[in-house]
Amino acid sequence: MKNLVFASILAAIAPIAFADITINEPWARATVPGQPVGAVYMKISSPAAVSLVDVQTDVAKDVQVHTMKMENGVMKMRDHGQLEVPAGQTVELAPGGVHLMLLGLKKPLVAGEPVTVKMTFQDAKNTRSTSTVTVPIRAIGK
Secondary structure: OHHHHHHHHHHHHOOEEEOOEEEEEEEEEOOOOOOOEEEEEEEEEEOOOEEEEEEEOOOEEEEEEEEEEEEOOEEEEEEOOOEEEOOOEEEEEOOOOOEEEEEEEOOOOOOOOOEEEEEEEEEOOOOEEEEEEEEOEEOOOO
């Protein structure tokens, strides 16, 4: 149990880097039993322009990049498609904005039990880089 807690804390503070792409502060909020969706947040940066072209996890049937925006006084969430990360910039996935939507959760997300997501990025030369990111789960309300 101590190792799991330590790994969760380390994942939350240590940047994850692959193919010059850096992922900082990944996290998700716990869900309640029967809740069909969850969300993952993080900061992504790269010295070269890349696109997030695929995301997978064992805890959900599908993962999509979603965006939220206000339309005619109503908050709407939509599939955003590929996520562009401009060269030298950081894209923040955060509550109320762009995020990774976990659709069809196979089990609840439990605080203290991290999940993994497999993220595939593509650059302008169509070169792909894939890595698995450990995402700590925060308690509901945190």
